Amino acid sequence: MAITMGANDYDIAVVGAGVAGLNAAITAARHGARTIVIDMLGAGGQVINVDRIDNFPGPAEGMSGFELGPMLQMQADEAGVEFALDTIDTISKTQGGFRIAGADLDLTASAVIVAAGSAKRTLGIPGEAEFEGRGVSHCASCDGPLMRGKEACIIGGGDSALDEALALAPHASRVTIIHRGPRLKASAALQARAREASNIEIRLETVVEAIRGENGVTALAVRDLSTGQTSEIPCHGVFIYVGLEPNTAFLGETVALAADGRIVVDLDMQTSVPGIFAAGDVRARSVAHLAASAGDGVTAAISAIRYLAAEDIDEPLKHHALAR
Ligand code: NAP
Numbered sequence: 001m002a003i004t005m006g007a008n009d010y011d012i013a014v015v016g017a018g019v020a021g022l023n024a025a026i027t028a029a030r031h032g033a034r035t036i037v038i039d040m041l042g043a044g045g046q047v048i049n050v051d052r053i054d055n056f057p058g059p060a061e062g063m064s065g066f067e068l069g070p071m072l073q074m075q076a077d078e079a080g081v082e083f084a085l086d087t088i089d090t091i092s093k094t095q096g097g098f099r100i101a102g103a104d105l106d107l108t109a110s111a112v113i114v115a116a117g118s119a120k121r122t123l124g125i126p127g128e129a130e131f132e133g134r135g136v137s138h139c140a141s142c143d144g145p146l147m148r149g150k151e152a153c154i155i156g157g158g159d160s161a162l163d164e165a166l167a168l169a170p171h172a173s174r175v176t177i178i179h180r181g182p183r184l185k186a187s188a189a190l191q192a193r194a195r196e197a198s199n200i201e202i203r204l205e206t207v208v209e210a211i212r213g214e215n216g217v218t219a220l221a222v223r224d225l226s227t228g229q230t231s232e233i234p235c236h237g238v239f240i241y242v243g244l245e246p247n248t249a250f251l252g253e254t255v256a257l258a259a260d261g262r263i264v265v266d267l268d269m270q271t272s273v274p275g276i277f278a279a280g281d282v283r284a285r286s287v288a289h290l291a292a293s294a295g296d297g298v299t300a301a302i303s304a305i306r307y308l309a310a311e312d313i314d315e316p317l318k319h320h321a322l323a324r
């Protein structure tokens with residue numbers, strides 16, 4: 001596919017250096033596109049804090065996120081991808097492409113792939129903001145060693161909550177998973193591993209009403225939804241994993257968003273704006289698994305290459321109704 005070189009700084013700008021963004025960039029660069037990846041934190045995205053990934057195609061024994069992130073970055077470097085650190089504020093249409101502007105950067109590209117990922121949702125309960133960094137954490141693999149011999153609590157019942165409970169279990173004296181529903185949402189494999197761990201306890205139908213302490217966290221005030229009874233759970237570290245919010249605020253009305261704030265795409269990862277593509281868990285209906293995000297990145301890159309080569313990719317959002 002011959003890419004029409006424009007007057008822009010880059011052929012393809014990728015916003016976000018997680019698994020989706022890095023795979024998009026690697027693919028784009030290997031197809032000859034002048035490619036830049038911009039991320040506010042550096043390469044790896046959320047995966048960088050994951051202790052063990054065992055559902056990504058590859059080694060049967062799994063690997064950690066701090067191994068996978070740098071491996072992808074090395075592949076991207078070798079493919080000739082450029083990297084920049086910045087928080088992107090706006091993407092706007094120009095005559096020959098797009099202007100991507102951040103706190104420091106201001107560049108143009110003929111096509112854009114948004115792979116900005118998600119941020120962890122907060123609960124908004126008393127004590128959550130007050131004890132942030134003093135017992136309230138969103139990274140068990142980072143803070144696990146600080147929990148040696150102490151009681152840890154995890155809030156949430158999804159894959160993230162169980163992944164992180166398993167990362168904490170070797171350090172903490174006890175890990176209590178507190179979930180509001182009658183059953184966990186996490187995969188059967190993670191649930192089985194959690195139930196095998198002797199120091200992981202699971203409290204279902206329980207909501208956390210407040211995080212208590214003085215200099216640091218000492219307890220959680222909880223309510224049992226089946227009996228209505230309130231009580232306290234002793235706890236020195238609270239790890240909150242109650243879902244993800246897509247990082248799409250910076251897009252404003254640039255592209256169509258679904259009701260949950262994620263970017264509407266068609267099967268080519270094309271958004272409502274020709275030339276802007278999206279990949280990974282920032283896009284609507286993503287299953288938010290690493291392998292799927294990697295695949296999204298490749299699809300978005302190939303679609304962007306075809307767009308640059310002026311090939312006839314599907315009309316944008318022809319599948320709009322299906323993509324919602
Ligand atoms: P999630 O799947 O959306 O689960 C969020 C959990 O938090 C749910 O159990 C939910 O309860 C609970 N929750 C939400 N709001 C709450 C509130 N206000 N108070 C109390 N609990 C609340 O989020 P996630 O676990 O971060 O996973 C996000 C995506 O990434 C998923 O698609 C997941 O499969 C994927 N992921 C995959 C892996 C892996 O492959 N190993 C690892 C991590 C994440 P309800 O169930 O009652 O709604």
